[in-house]
Amino acid sequence: MPSVIALVFAAVLVMQNATAQNLPAQDHASLGISLAREGKLPEAEQELQEAVRVGPRVASFRAQLGSILGLQGKWKEALGSFQKAIDLAPENLDFRRETAAVQWQLGLTSSAEKNLQYVLARHPGDSGAILLLGLVKEKSGDYTGAAQLLDSQFELVISQPDRMVALFHSVVRSGQHDKVSKIVDVLKLRVNDKLWVNAVGRCTQIAAMGGDLDTAQELFALIPEDDSVRPAAGVQLARLLYRRGQVSQAKELLLQLKEHGVVSADLQTLLGNCFESEHQPGLAMQAYQRAIEMDPSRVDYYEDPVSLLLDLGKTNDAIVLVNHAFAIAPNDARPWLWKGNVDLRTHSYKDAIESYEHAGNLDGSNADAMLGVAAVYFVSGQSEAAIAEYKAGIVRFPKDARLYVACAAMLLASPDSGRLQADAENLLQKAVALAPQSAEAHYQLGQLALQQSRLKDAETELSLSVQSDAGRSKAHFALSVVYRRMGRLDDANRQFAIYRDLKRAEESGTTAAMTLAGKP
């Protein structure tokens, strides 16, 4: 049970709030509390239920019952009991705090916050309420608020691993990097405590998912090699390394984990991604195959191998995998998306549109199907139809950055791009606001700036693109053009060399896909 709840429950359990007229009920209540202290919670619950039956208008009995129910994880019943206690004694701050704790547990964050704000309005220095409010805000996504509140109760936070994780999560998500190091220092001191190792593992994952590579690496190094949290943390760290373009380091880490006996389909999939990036499609396919074998019921693991087979031009093998995916997940939209991709690759455009539309009917919650349909229009030369599809997608999925980027790219690729630049830029700015790490959005913004001879802006945007994804030749090429125009020839040559190597590798995969038989 979350540590904060135990803290507040303990406070309630010591309350004695009965009147002389409720003595028989009080006896039950007192007995219940004693039993609770002995750890006999079901028996304690029974006594408190009786106390409530006999003295239904005694708020404290309700609250104590709520505490005991909460200690047993019976959150809904606990909430009911606490709410009745508040009905009977609405100004009781302890009851409010308890209720908030249970509401937080149940994910009823706005209700929890209301109760805590009530407490803090009357008792602003209530550290328990402040702490709990911080946890509530963390759960509801107000990371800035959460970080501020939790940080103000730092001494309380550092006493419990869960609270520490909550603070770290809030700090990372709200970008308050200056607070990270003191948290890491605390974790370092407590890493020999088994309870804290789990927290370190979770914080590693949080840092990795938040893109803080240095912190993630620092924390990962604290986790003992045989600890159960290491695999998940390691895979997240490897994922971040991969996304940063440090593919060989990512691969090395994954292989180390593998050598230490970590058996994980996610690990295999990410390893496959690494091999793909290094243009070793055979090894990539083996890794993807292992992921599927480890967890054959997870249709997720089919996506990357299908995509790789299509890149290699092995459409027949791709459709075999897609059919397997259909068999295990007949009502899942994703196999239909992949079939659409196969149809597109084999130039069966009508089938592709049908497949994507079928995917959209099964799962209309994301833009994948619309992106697929637009891709068919684009590949078959129907640019206007593609743009119309993207625009319709933006209306329907206004938070999906991919649509903005794709639409902007189409506008900029059109013969009339000169007069469409403002529209394209507008779309790209929206994309970046939604997805600040979007390599393609920054790339297109960089190209726009280059066309307008805004070289400094072009350098900034293209550098951001490369930072987000260092494996795309075109970003390095564009950067080389910028540097050449700036007269920075060494930088230009360096970027061009990177572009040339990446381009060669990209084209070797394409050439393999083009021909079905060997050259003469």
Added chain:
Amino acid sequence: MNPLRISRIGADSPVQTIATWSRRRFLYTLSAAGIGQFFHPRLIRADARPKPIFSDVTAEAGLTWRHFNGFSPDRYLIETMGGGVGLFDFDGDGWLDIVLLNGGETPHGKSERPLQNALYRNLGNGKFVDVAAEVGLNRVKNYGMGVAIADFDNDGHEDIFVTGFPNCTLYHNNGNGTLTDVTTDAGLQNAGRWATGAAWFDYDRDGFLDLVICNYAEFSFEGVAPKCEYLKVRTYCEQRAYNGLPLTLYHNNRDGTFTDVSRSSGLDRFVGRALGVVAIDIDNDGWTDLFVARDASANLLLLNKHDGTFVDAGLEAEVAFDSNGNAKAGMGADAGDINGDGRPDIAVTNFNFEFHSLFLNRGSFPFEDWTRASHLAGLTRSDVGWGAHFLDFDNDGLLDLMIVNGHVIEVIESLQSQVKYRERPLLLRNLGNAVFEDVSSKAGPAFSQDYLARGLAIGDWDNDGAPDAIFTCIGERPVLLRNNAGQQNSWVGLHLVGVKSNRDAIGAKLTLRVADRKLVRWVTGGSSYLSSHDKRVLFGLGKLPANHPVDLEILWPNGGMQVATNLEINRYHRIVEQVTK
């Protein structure tokens, strides 16, 4: 003897001119004198009818030859790439003749009849006759690709270099109506390579033309061809299935032989799939440079370093790749001053959805990618372009652009709804400041038909001062076009004869001043796709009155400057290089 030739004027003067009247002008004059009725009524009636910009006169001219490409189930890529054509005065009679190169047989693509090249002699009356067999050109010795025509030995007769696979051939024009294969003696075989475009140019300014050859890809008819298919139909593979080759550069030793200087010049470093080449002084330093269009390989802008070597400035000029770092499928190329700033700009034909490119030369690097601003992007979006050449079809003083197109994938219309297999040629009129409009709908029936077109040559084959054209088609007859529009405006034509410079004056820069205008043109080597053009330079002068003379400044390839003043318009002038003793 040309019955229309008028006697020389001022044989001792530095500027020797021979006025050559066009057939049409002669007929107009006679008709005005009331004696036109003695001529064939069809000729007179034809002049009275309103005409499209270009007339397709292929049948009327007697061009019956057909290209053979050895089409086979193996789909060797070479089958879809050939079709060179040249316009040149073979016999020195003042009329442009036509050479047409055949392709060849492939292991499973055989011809029912013996394959022949064609050399159509211009009879001066709108008709041509094939004399290839008589002159010694008819035999197809290799799989033929393109032609580059020039007077390599400065003897006054145009010679013919034929590119192909696996060898090239050099025909010396003996001046007596015959050609001699001098390939072996000259050392120009370019053996074992698939050669495509070629250009004569004098890179070392020694007065003799050297030769650059574009080589395309490693290729063989032996073994199994790369196998590609779309929608289960076997098609030609994309070019990336074939490895590129280096360029070849031959230095003219001035004694009928050549030396392969590919290595010493540095040109052998440029490995890629080269197709089109144009030789022109890009940076105005008086030395001829090269622009090479390459197919899914970076285009090259080879600047002449004056010491027998070249440096590639394609990256600095930003003409090598598109903005994403992709090498477009560059096929044909031409260079000319399309915006009137006196600097040569560059056009390149590419694949569908790539847009044919237009680069404006701003006098420094980078060049400006003018593809969209010129409207070329929108006008060529769905086309696969090959031959391309600037020409001032209406003689208004602005260079227009003609492009011929045709796809390579037979099933393309099932894959891309907006792309066709057989495509239409384009005539793009320059509206000024290098913005073009499509006037193909007014250009004549040839521009509303679909072809698998490849080579395109431009030249005034009827000597009326309006540039005409001929283009080739895979596996079909060529299309000969006669320009009906250029006579509506004034013009002046220059035929330069080098003395210290190479006789063809390839590399010369001509600057014409008239009223408040300055027009700049060059005598280029190569250009378009696999084709060779009329080396005379035509300046369109718009509505300039006939009695308004013009002044001309010539920068000869060897660096000499010469001025010709008060040149009469609406005629050709033969200008011989003045050499100070």
